[in-house]
Amino acid sequence: MMLESLLEAELCFPQLSNSSCKKIMRPSTTSVFLYITLSFISLITVALNMLVIISISHFKQLHTPTNLLLLSLAVSDFLVGFLVIFQILLIDGCWYLGDLMCIVYNILDYVITTASVETMVLISIDCYVAICDPFQYPNKVTQKRVCICVSVCWIFSFLFVFVVMKENLGEPGSFNSCSGECVVVFDQIAGLVDILFFFIGPVTTIIVLYLKVFVVAVSQVRSIRSHVATVRLQGSVRVTAKKSELKSARTLGVLGVAFLICLCPYFCLTLTGQETMFSASSFAFVLFYFNSCLNPLIYALFYPWFRKSVKLIFTLKILKTGSSDANIA
Template sequence: MNFDVDWRDKSQRAARVQQLLVCLTMEEVELCFPQLNTSCWKTKRPLSHTVLIYMVLSFISLLTVTLNLLVIISISHFKQLRSPTNLLLLSLAVSDCFVGLLMLFQVMLINGCWILGDLMCTLVCIFDYLATCSSIAVMMLISVDRYIAICDPLRYLMKVTLKRVELCVLMCWIFSFFFMSVLMKDNLKQPGQYNSCDGECVIIITFIDQVAHLLLLFVLPITVIIVLYMRVFVVAVFQARAMRSHIAAVSLQRSTKVTAKKSEIKAARTLGVVIVVFLLCICPYFCATFTGQDSFLNGSAAVFLIFLFYFNSCLNPMIYVLFYPWFRKSIKLIVTLQILRPGSRDTKIL
């Protein structure tokens, strides 16, 4: 094996020294690209472990894509489901579907080798960030939607219209794409410039960009989500108690005018579960990343945090199955191909 290297280059020097040390302590080294002396090493695992990881991650990826496609088809096909809230769920399903597809590329990195080239590495990371950014933005919109529906029910239909929600969703995706383009501009100019060996997929973000990432994609949206849903929870509990109480007829009429519908409160409860699960899945990853603790985590802990981060995209449609009868009914119509019949768009789902 040839270890020719420009020792004036610190990155190459560090990579070569590491390779030399490993070669001194191992009888056999398996490279990602045996024909290249600058190749990275493959991660050594028992075959049974590798097969199990491949099977589990591939299954989760397939399940994530399938369930979210069912959500997309359901809301897009049936006219009765085209409400502002469901439009937000549709956008969230699109983001989660992207995450499920990108998990397939994560499966390729199990052995520590990236074989699709530097440009593809950068593009996959960009779409990964884009899906994550849009998901967080839509979660914030869902909180705003439930806040208006519960706290200001009289003006909900006037404030929250399909066109306004469509515009907000479009702006979320445009902002996410623009923000990711700025965040990854250096990596786009010269893909693979931070790789220490061939077969590596490394993306470096500057400290200023990391601070902007932290504030715009974690601190700000999470604060808005928590504050709004705390308000929604308080109001929903108050209204639920008012509905159950036996008060005077005049008071009952007065509360009827300003009280949200029971269906809206139920929707708020369901979407609250979605948001809580979302926070539980992404907060450990962001906290470990932005506090610098990720460098102290062992390989298994880091893999678990990343897995939990991606698994949230699979959990969302599962929550819909548990709490939304219309989703279960639409799945039955899709699986049995009844949506192919003429007039199926007008089927009564709710």
């Protein structure tokens, strides 16, 4: 009798002893740590990215092409914060929400993740054009073009997810080996396209563009230092403008590097076929989602406008008439 009770405690659905999945058994302290860590990441991710969304949406001065890209990234990061809640439910390795919700969750996860990856590619392109072709930047990178590119990214993510998950949509749960499992399967072609378009391709593009930006930025810094002592007033204005561009590029570069550091371990484990839900790869999984919390912290560290806007939000000054026209740059 005691043995039966122990076996039931290890099952996701004790009433389905023959078909139920087994729970992941771990020390209670480890489970509590995971609960607290993921809950903290979820709360902070939602709160910080909400501040970014409010800031860029409310203040007209922040309606720049670069900030529109940051807004798209903040929206995806904000939604990731809610997705972490589902992962909290999966700490013991059991899915209790049914097969249909499993598919819905995976679709949302796929769309948000791929849109985030595509947005990071757009941010790297924006940084590249701003540093390597600054004179043509205002003509090449406009608000209208950025809005179109962002819209295409999200629409493409929505459409492509139904292509890669077509086998799972017809009969949800058909690939589950036991009750309490949440599994989706891609066919070989869809999996290959997914890896090329949403991992290898984007990562390669981001690395190549940022390396080019780094080379040009170093060259410009040397140029500024060699002329800073002899420039006239008009020249000093140009130098100041260049320094501003380099600072912005540095911030976007930090954003890109952080993204790659958090993204690559997760995808590398996925490519090797290892389980990514709180097993040996738990660190890579948490790191992947922590990136959505890290991005607003980078803005707070490097962007004065974000710190000023947050101050106005917490003091409720954004509720005043004309607050959207405030100078916070």
